[in-house]
Amino acid sequence: QKEVEQNSGPLSVPEGAIASLNCTYSDRVSQSFFWYRQYSGKSPELIMSIYSNGDKEDGRFTAQLNKASQYVSLLIRDSQPSDSATYLCAVNRGRGSTLGRLYFGRGTQLTVWP
C-alpha cells in the first residue's frame, strides 16, 4: 500500500505569516513529488514539482524534499487570504515513464486570515 500522509489541519495563519505544510510518503522508490492547490469544488492546480533532495523556490513558495526521511514540505511565505485552499501532496514512482500514477494525500486545509 503506497501511502501519502499529510498533517491533518486545518492550518490557520495570519496574513503575511509563513505557512508550513508537511507530507510523508511510504514508497521509497518514489521519484517525483508535487504540490497542488485545490479550491473548494475545483480541480487540483499545480504549484510546485520537486525531484531532488533540497529546496526549490518559486516566488513565495518553497518546496523541500528529503528522500532519506521520505518527507516533502511546502512553505508559503507572506501568506495571503487568496492562498486559503486545500493543499495536496502527490507522489509518483516514476519519472518520464509510463509509471505516471499520482498518489495523493488527503490534503491540508489552509486558512489565511486578514
Place this chain on the structure above:
Amino acid sequence: EPEVTQTPSHQVTQMGQEVILRCVPISNHLYFYWYRQILGQKVEFLVSFYNNEISEKSEIFDDQFSVERPDGSNFTLKIRSTKLEDSAMYFCASSPAGETQYFGPGTRLLVL
C-alpha cells in the same frame, strides 16, 4: 495558456445507465489520465493512457470502465452501468512527458 477541458461540467444519471465523460487534453501532450474524487475524500487514480493504450490502471478501474481516444484530440471515460458509489468528481489530466500532470476542471457525476 493551454488548458485541459472537460465536458460536461455536471452529469446526473440513473443507476445502471451508461455515461461518457469527455476530455480534450493539452495539445502535444502524450500522456493522459483519469482520476476521481469522492466528496470529502482524496483524489484517486483510475487509469493512464499512452501511445493509444492503457499503461496502468487501478483496482477501481474494473470492467465497467473503459477509455478511448477516438480521434487526435478527445479522450473519453465510459462507465457502462453506473452505481451509486460512482458519484464523484472525475478529473482528466494530461502530461507532456509523464511527469507533471495538468488537471482539467472536472465533471461532477451524480448517480441517482
